[in-house]
Amino acid sequence: MLHNATIYNIITQKENVMSTVAIRLSDTLIQQATNYANINFRTIPKQIEYWATLGRCAEDNPDLPLGFIKECLLAKEEIKQGKTTEFNFKEN
Numbered sequence: 001m002l003h004n005a006t007i008y009n010i011i012t013q014k015e016n017v018m019s020t021v022a023i024r025l026s027d028t029l030i031q032q033a034t035n036y037a038n039i040n041f042r043t044i045p046k047q048i049e050y051w052a053t054l055g056r057c058a059e060d061n062p063d064l065p066l067g068f069i070k071e072c073l074l075a076k077e078e079i080k081q082g083k084t085t086e087f088n089f090k091e092n
Contacts, residue, residue, distance in 0.1 A: 030044065037047035057069045078084055 025048075029048075033044050033047045033051070036042075037044045040047065040050075042050065053073065054066065054069060057073070058064075058066060061069065
């Protein structure tokens with residue numbers, strides 16, 4: 001239930017085009033997102049986007065632990081930024 005709901009603009013990215021959508025979020029969720037955003041050096045919309053991404057991945061992969069999902073997302077970002085090195089298998 002939304003009591004004293006805040007309308008918050010969320011910026012979505014689709015094919016490199018940014019759009020703004022107004023959604024209703026509870027004041028409690030906004031406050032929690034603000035707290036987490038501050039300690040993680042994110043904006044409030046980016047914090048909510050992060051939670052949504054984790055939630056979507058967790059629903060798509062219910063057998064995987066959350067920590068593993070986070071590490072996979074980090075690895076995906078490292079690949080995107082070109083921060084990887086080739087692993088060479090050597091026979092002993």
